Amino acid sequence: MAQWSEVELEGLVLHSGRLTLRPWQPQDVPAVLAIMADERMHRHLALPWPYTAEDARGFVTEHAQAGRAAGTRLDCAIAENAGGRLVGSITLQLPAPGHVSAEIGYWVGVADWGQGYATEAVRTLARFGLANGLGRIQIRCEVPNAASAAVALRAGFRFEGVSRDSLRAGGLSGGGLRDGAVFARIVTDPDEAIAPSWPRLEALSDGVVTLRQTGPRDWPVLLAEVNNEEARQWAFHDQSITEANAVSVADRAGLDRLVSRQNSLLICDAASGVGAGVLGLRQFGPPDVVAIGYGVLPSFRGRGFTTRALRLLADWAFDATPTVRLELGCKAANVASARAALSAGFVEEGRRASRLRNPDGSHSDEIIFGLVRPAG
Structure with a gap:
């Protein structure tokens, strides 16, 4: 009988409020096969695709049994x-002898996404491990897998950074290596959820413009917004970005919302759902102050999209976050950007000389605009 930390593993069952964490059984094969028939399960899991009955049998009757029997894994x-x-x-x-750091991995079938099952299971297994001698437990997930990152935070795991090329890509990605977001709990960490840096913005619309969170598939909009000629006119550097740059930024947008001081939102045409631009938020300096940056694609300019997006953002920020002040700036010659800010209710507050760099290396004055939380 295999033991770890004087705990017999082969028959070990753990319970939580709604769930049982038990050994795998041969009769689980059909359920695993049915769950893995959904392509969405393979976006971030390094599993075979298509997933066959033989794959399911191999997992349930061999792989998931071997770790308990050897004392190396609790599957x-x-x-x-x-x-x-x-x-x-x-x-x-489980760690090798003499080591105290372990790792948790998990998946939940698509039909049960959003039920909190992954969080409950992770918290249960983490409590077991930390109570039986582990000093540290980590979770790694692909950087674009914001849903898994959110589970880690809700289970009390703190974000520690990104490890480059540390994970095998999901089966639908064609293999290769992906960056991994690393979360961890240690014995002295409080057993409580960690709040995300920003609450999730559910799609907002005024009928003309829709504002929503940026996701991995939005990289073409990010690429086009930075690389068009007018945007480059007002940029700080005379440099375009590559497709790989845009993919990387879009992939990380969901993680950034959860763990960083910045948040990327997509401005969309409400009628078609097509991405029309980008609106970025950044917390800096004094608490509860948020800086805004934005850009709209040429084909959507002149239609008030920026003004509408700023209004939607302000309503959300003052209602759903502790923000007391929104602020933005633009180069003195950027009349269209200044007009959009004023039309959205922002107040011109001053001018800072030679603050913003131009692509040719010279500097422009910056016009500052602010909007504060309404009284009452």
Whole structure:
């Protein structure tokens, strides 16, 4: 019988409020096969695609059994307490002798996304590991996998950074290596959720413009917004960005919202859903002050999209976040940007000489605009 930290692993079952974390059983094969038939499961999991019945049998009857038997992994099926229905998988990768750091990996079937099952299972397994001698448990997920990153935070894991090329890409990505976002809990960390840096903005619309969170598939809009001639006229440097740059920024947008001081929103045409521009937020300096940057693609300019997006943003920021002041700036000659700010209710507050660099290396004065939370 394999033991770890004087705990017998082969028959170990853990319970939480709604879930049972139990050993895998041969009768789980059909449920695993059904879950893995959904392509969405393979966006970030390094599993075969297409996923066959043989893959499911190999996982359930061989791979998921071997770790418990050897004392190197605690592989658990996640099942509902009521009825025993299989909803996912979770593994505690145990450290080698003399080491104290472990790792948790998990997945939940698409039908049960949004139910909090992954968070509950991770918290249960982390409590078990930390109570039995582990000094540290980490979670790694692909940088674009913001849903998994959110689970880590809700389970009390702190963001520690990004490890480059540390994970095998999901099966639908064609293999290769991807950057991993690293989260960890140590014994002395409080057993409580960690709040995201920014609340999620659910899509807002005034009927003409829609404002929503930027996601991995939005990289073409980010690329076009930076590289068009008018945008480059007002840029700080005479440099375009590559497709790879835009993909990287879009991939990281969801993670940044959760763990950083910046947040990227997409300005869309409400009628078509097509991306029309980008609106970026950044927390800096004094608490509760947010700086704004924006750009709209040439084909959507002159239609008031920036003004409408700024109004939607202001309503959300003052209602859903502790923001007390929004501010933005533009080069003195950028009349269109200044007009959009004023039309959205921002107040011109002053001019800072030679503050913003031009592509040719010279500097322009910056006009400052501010909007404060309404009284009451």
